[in-house]
Amino acid sequence: MVFKKRLDYGFNAFNVHDVPRAPRSMRRRSQSKCTVEESQFCAFEMLASLAGKLLQESESSASGNASEGHECDSIGKNCFKQEIQYEDKPLKPKCFEQGRCEASVAASELTTENGDDSKDFRCAKNNAILECTLTKTDPACSEEINGDLKYGSFPGNVDGHSPYFGESYNGKTENAFKQERDPTGLETQALNIANKGPPKDPVNFDRVVKLLSRRDPVPSVPFTRRRNDIKLGSRDDEENFSRLKRLSKRFKASRPPTHIGDRRIRKLLTSKYWKVAAKLKDFEHSRFGGKRPLYCKRKTYYNYHRCQYDMLYKQRKIFDRKSVTSSPEKDMNGDKCSTAAMSDRVKFSIKSFRIPELYIEVPETATVGSLKRTVMEAVTALIGGGIRVGLLLQGKKVRDDSRALSQAGISCDDNLDALGFTLEPGPAKAPPTMCSEEPPLLLSYDAALQNLTSSLAAPAVNTGIPNCTPNLPFLTNSENPATDHEPVSSKIDMPTDQSLLESRALVPVPVPATNVEALTAVAVNQKFQKSELAQRRIWRPFSISEVEALVQAVEEIGTGRWRDIKLRAFESADHRTYVNLKDKWKTLVHTAKISLQQRRGDPVPQELLDRVLVAHAYWAQHQAKKQQSKLHHHRHGTPSITDTTEADRKGVARVPIGTM
DNA sequence: ATTAGGG
């Protein structure tokens, strides 16, 4: 097997997060020209045609086209990148059925003289990223196979928040076999992929492919809310969820019946329980200079782990003969490999780790404190119950415990970078074998849940917080997180104002005693346990500025036209639906009516509340008038002179300041 | 798809 180092063709280093996005209006326009469904096929057509093209090329120029290796450069307009990663299997189609396989394809400037291709490109472009996940359940061990295809256009239209772009990540693949831009391999893979999901059989295809397109998450004013990229990684982080929702709606027609629509999901979720997406924010991203792909596909990602709590690991070379414990600060830069090469000792330091998901159940009435405690307990139960460390070399699991490091090929060489660790629940806590017919997606999910809930159920696991740390010495990260961060963090974990505030609710609950950087826990609905994915939208308090905007909009537009209000004032606030606005208005009116003492939460400026009352009264009256005129119209068949509907629509009507 | 109103 040949391990190819990742090639950096310029755009690999490209920080997608920096890409400015086209104005919303633009994106919108283009989007409308190409429906998601279209693009679904477009994407594959594109892929297929590309594969064909490549095949052609290789056939016609078997002797080795000089430009082949530089297709990106020489052809310029055709830049195609593919990355195949898998853990255990060599490069062959079989990887779709064994182990896991992740492939990402990024097409850039895919414009060819071929008309169809152009169209495809356009579609792909309009949908910045399409992600397709092929899943298959292995009946034997409920192991899921995933092939992820990602299409991205480049440049200029890169979804600035598509962490996928150019890279894929399955949590363990850092060192996984990678193949990129290998004409031969590319061809093979592309064909494989294309064959897997032939456009010819959309239905069938749809059955195995979950496609989601990521829409641009970056809103503009007002309420600019730069989406916290991290959120992409969070389970649906809500935002994702809502985006998915929108998408799924559009997909409806082509979706297989088995697809669990968000609508249905929601119905299953009672307000009794909240499901909290448990996840760790991916600080890795920032930590590693953004080079590490975001942990962005939680659900599918999951599949890879069979409920193992795969932690992140990152070792650094250290050359200290004395101990194996960590002293990271010093070795951060110390690549003194050469000097230490003489040493026969290798020192590892685990930089960080994370727990992908954690599910706990907690009644709505639980206090914040108890929630934290519960999370702590869950974590403790999870890892405190005994965990195993897995060793990955070049993405492959090294199982032979008796082998010497040198034998295993682990030495003070560059290959230390290819070394990884996983943390898995110990045998005792290993989740029961899952052999279910449930969608793969839910499989590990369930398992995780069971695992956890059962742990929680056990009273034995009480506030073992102090025990946690001692039990996991190797988990202890003595680094100072602050200094530890490379000169990177900014954009990603520094959401702007609003974002910061709003995401706070989602932000992981730090668990003090452990090294867990961040953790979010969620309560789950019983039904959810039964493998229904559901999520309640997180609570996002309206900020003053939002309230202000809302009031303003209502003043101008009036109540009862929430869609217009949404469009006018919250166009770019993806997380605010017209229902939200309506609800907010409702509460605002209520708040305005009650006494100051009865109000809770962040106080809304009285001035605004006053305006709320005025506007409310005005529009109530206005509506009444309209009703009257309608009645009048019906009775006498004469148009009412007082009908101001038209004016309203144009935003002419307003609450006269000082009215009332 | 929106709106209105109850929970």
Add this chain to the structure above:
DNA sequence: CCCTAAT
């Protein structure tokens, strides 16, 4: 914030 009924 959710859900449902009615538009």
